[in-house]
Amino acid sequence: MTISIDPQKTNNESLQPKGWLRYLSFSLDHKVIGIQYLVCGFLFYLIGGTLASAIRIELASPMSDFMPRDVYNQVLTLHGTIMIFLWIVPVVNGAFGNYLIPFYVGARDMAFPRLNAVAFWLIPPSGLMLVASYFVEGAAQAGWTAYPPLSITTPQSGQIIWILSVLLLGGSSIFGGINFIATIIKLRRPGLKLMQLPMYCWAMLGTSLLVVLSTPVLAGTLILLSFDIIANTGFFNPVLGGNVVVYQHLFWFYSHPAVYIMVLPAFGLVSEILPVHARKPLFGYTTMVFSIMGIVVLGLVVWAHHMFTSGTPPWMRLFFTIATAFIAVPTGIKFFNWVATLWGGKISINSAMLFSCGFIINFVFGGITGVALAQVPFDIHVHDTYFVVAHFHYIVYGGTVFIIFSSIYHWFSKVTGKMLDEKLGILHFIITFIGFNLCFAPQHWLGLNGMPRRVAEYDPQFQFVNQISSLGALLMAISTIPFLINVFLSLRNGKDAGDNPWNALTPEWLTSSPPPVENWEGEAPLVEEPYGYGKEISERK
Amino acid sequence: MTTLDSSKEIQKNNSEVNEIHEDFRMFGLITFLIADGMTFAGFFAAYLTYKAVNPLPDGAIYELELPIPTLNTILLLVSSATFHKAGKALLKDKKSESQKWLFFTAFLGIIFLICQLFEYFHLPFGLTDNLFASTFYALTGFHGLHVTLGTLMILIIAWQSRIKGGRLTSQNMFPLEAVELYWHFVDGIWVILFIILYLL
Numbered sequence: 001m002t003i004s005i006d007p008q009k010t011n012n013e014s015l016q017p018k019g020w021l022r023y024l025s026f027s028l029d030h031k032v033i034g035i036q037y038l039v040c041g042f043l044f045y046l047i048g049g050t051l052a053s054a055i056r057i058e059l060a061s062p063m064s065d066f067m068p069r070d071v072y073n074q075v076l077t078l079h080g081t082i083m084i085f086l087w088i089v090p091v092v093n094g095a096f097g098n099y100l101i102p103f104y105v106g107a108r109d110m111a112f113p114r115l116n117a118v119a120f121w122l123i124p125p126s127g128l129m130l131v132a133s134y135f136v137e138g139a140a141q142a143g144w145t146a147y148p149p150l151s152i153t154t155p156q157s158g159q160i161i162w163i164l165s166v167l168l169l170g171g172s173s174i175f176g177g178i179n180f181i182a183t184i185i186k187l188r189r190p191g192l193k194l195m196q197l198p199m200y201c202w203a204m205l206g207t208s209l210l211v212v213l214s215t216p217v218l219a220g221t222l223i224l225l226s227f228d229i230i231a232n233t234g235f236f237n238p239v240l241g242g243n244v245v246v247y248q249h250l251f252w253f254y255s256h257p258a259v260y261i262m263v264l265p266a267f268g269l270v271s272e273i274l275p276v277h278a279r280k281p282l283f284g285y286t287t288m289v290f291s292i293m294g295i296v297v298l299g300l301v302v303w304a305h306h307m308f309t310s311g312t313p314p315w316m317r318l319f320f321t322i323a324t325a326f327i328a329v330p331t332g333i334k335f336f337n338w339v340a341t342l343w344g345g346k347i348s349i350n351s352a353m354l355f356s357c358g359f360i361i362n363f364v365f366g367g368i369t370g371v372a373l374a375q376v377p378f379d380i381h382v383h384d385t386y387f388v389v390a391h392f393h394y395i396v397y398g399g400t401v402f403i404i405f406s407s408i409y410h411w412f413s414k415v416t417g418k419m420l421d422e423k424l425g426i427l428h429f430i431i432t433f434i435g436f437n438l439c440f441a442p443q444h445w446l447g448l449n450g451m452p453r454r455v456a457e458y459d460p461q462f463q464f465v466n467q468i469s470s471l472g473a474l475l476m477a478i479s480t481i482p483f484l485i486n487v488f489l490s491l492r493n494g495k496d497a498g499d500n501p502w503n504a505l506t507p508e509w510l511t512s513s514p515p516p517v518e519n520w521e522g523e524a525p526l527v528e529e530p531y532g533y534g535k536e537i538s539e540r541k
Numbered sequence: 542m543t544t545l546d547s548s549k550e551i552q553k554n555n556s557e558v559n560e561i562h563e564d565f566r567m568f569g570l571i572t573f574l575i576a577d578g579m580t581f582a583g584f585f586a587a588y589l590t591y592k593a594v595n596p597l598p599d600g601a602i603y604e605l606e607l608p609i610p611t612l613n614t615i616l617l618l619v620s621s622a623t624f625h626k627a628g629k630a631l632l633k634d635k636k637s638e639s640q641k642w643l644f645f646t647a648f649l650g651i652i653f654l655i656c657q658l659f660e661y662f663h664l665p666f667g668l669t670d671n672l673f674a675s676t677f678y679a680l681t682g683f684h685g686l687h688v689t690l691g692t693l694m695i696l697i698i699a700w701q702s703r704i705k706g707g708r709l710t711s712q713n714m715f716p717l718e719a720v721e722l723y724w725h726f727v728d729g730i731w732v733i734l735f736i737i738l739y740l741l
Contacts, residue, residue, distance in 0.1 A: 187565075
């Protein structure tokens with residue numbers, strides 16, 4: 001394999017629109033596509049966040065007085081679908097993956113740049129379609145799980161639009177996954193060994209394997225579901241002899257790995273951020289790699305722990321409880337490794353570091369409730385209560401979204417060449433952290449006391465705790481304001497960052513900020529030790 | 542796996558790509574086919590679960606005859622072989638021979654689809670009659686969609702392997718190899734489908 005670069009021939013920039021307009025074009029540059037994913041995802045995050053606020057306003061009082069009950073169901077369905085399929089999955093995979101992976105493997109672009117652009121441009125139309133389904137008579141209201149028979153018996157038009165939209169997003173996700181696998185395995189710079197890759201590459205490799213293996217099953221399931229709705233077949237309709245539990249099995253065969261699709265890349269990103277700001281090598285690189293692969297393998301065989309109350313036979317309960325408990329082992333290894341990375345480091349307290357530490361705290365909490373939920377007796381007690389809502393948001397918001405913000409603070413200077421304001425960043429972190437814990441910690445208590453989820457009304461005895469939770473949600477909504485002001489002001493007149501403000505060693509920092517179209521002037525650098533902090537420069541390879 | 546050795550072509554077709562590297566389009570295709578196979582795996586799993594736990598309701602008709610699907614299995618297996626012949630011929634730059642084999646393969650694919658439709662029209666049950674009928678049509682229909690797409694792609698590469706101006710040559714084998722791999726994949730799925738739906 002040879003790589004030859006001729007700077008004379010590579011200046012094709014004139015073909016592409018310049019300035020911010022290139023973010024609206026069918027660009028093949030992986031950096032542009034990464035930013036497209038990020039900004040598009042963030043816009044949908046704002047929509048999903050507005051819907052979440054509406055849910056919390058409704059739940060501030062026990063009666064359904066803010067909106068009618070079926071509108072509440074539509075709002076929570078849209079909130080879940082938008083946040084998962086249009087914010088977390090595209091941003092944590094598509095945005096950071098596209099921006100960073102080619103740098104990390106020492107390439108000029110992704111393996112299949114056109115496929116990459118197609119994968120991104122599937123997202124805005126399907127997202128708009130999903131949002132538009134709200135204005136159709138009878139928007140989808142069966143939750144993001146779309147369990148039959150609910151999804152079959154509720155009004156059809158909205159549910160069909162929902163299915164089409166999720167199918168398109170799944171296709172986008174699969175195209176992205178194929179691209180990442182090919183880029184990481186095949187497009188590595190000559191001389192760069194697999195075990196020298198930054199940890200995010202391993203996380204993305206594992207995630208992409210999960211995407212490729214499990215997303216098609218969801219696609220097939222949704223096709224069958226749409227037949228049930230349109231063509232009056234009975235795959236999942238008990239009245240026509242169908243079987244709802246088969247839907248649940250097929251759905252969770254995707255949707256449990258989907259949790260790892262949302263969380264593994266965050267594991268990778270935090271492994272990049274912590275060593276830089278603690279000035280120490282990543283602790284236990286090899287165990288990290290094997291933990292990721294262990295999570296990938298185990299993640300495919302734990303799905304039925306979502307179905308302990310669906311008439312699951314005892315042997316299945318036993319198997320899936322044990323498998324789920326086992327997943328705590330590789331996850332635990334990773335947590336101890338991160339703590340050990342911080343241990344004795346020269347820690348700088350900045351926004352990126354604070355959000356990463358917030359992630360560790362929140363995720364440990366979510367992980368503990370996760371192990372608790374894997375136990376059948378406990379799960380049956382809290383199934384479909386707010387305990388599950390709390391657990392899930394501790395993983396996905398307290399875990400992944402914290403890391404998305406941490407990564408934005410870390411890589412903003414690389415993308416724009418400007419620094420984000422640290423004071424506003426720390427303010428953002430404090431409000432987010434307090435708001436998040438205020439919002440979701442009380443929900444554990446609510447769930448243990450039997451408040452069901454996905455219902456607009458509840459027993460008045462829960463009102464006070466629900467109001468605390470709503471107050472937390474208000475803080476979370478407010479926390480977006482300093483972040484947006486920060487980004488806006490820093491883009492306008494932020495401090496000049498220089499090429500490598502953190503003195504980081506991973507390859508994306510060894511080029512100018514913002515990077516040139518071909519990523520590096522001249523040959524791609526060979527970084528054999530991406531975490532060689534605390535060593536003399538002469539000792540580094 | 543082929544390698545793209547005409548670097549000028551890359552530069553011309555792909556203005557953004559400015560490095561010359563190994564061709565891994567085949568790698569991408571294999572990854573995609575694994576994903577596609579998982580869709581079928583989901584369908585098969587659903588069908589087998591239904592078979593295990595959902596009894597056929599009283600009076601429901603779900604009977605399959607073997608002759609047509611057996612003929613279809615033979616058709617697809619033969620078409621895999623003829624496709625392979627086409628590839629061999631192209632490797633020796635015998636373009637017209639390659640094209641003949643490709644057209645013959647596409648012909649077999651079309652016969653397969655006609656037989657499949659004939660079976661559909663003569664089965665004693667319809668799509669919505671019962672659970673197994675629905676699953677049968679969903680599975681064979683989804684596979685038939687794959688055969689349809691495959692046949693169209695074979696016709697396209699047969700057109701591309703024409704003597705004058707066709708871009709398929711022994712130097713540019715990738716389109717043929719890609720469609721061939723896809724066609725073998727569709728065959729393999731059919732064999733599994735035949736065993737699970739008709740024989741079990």
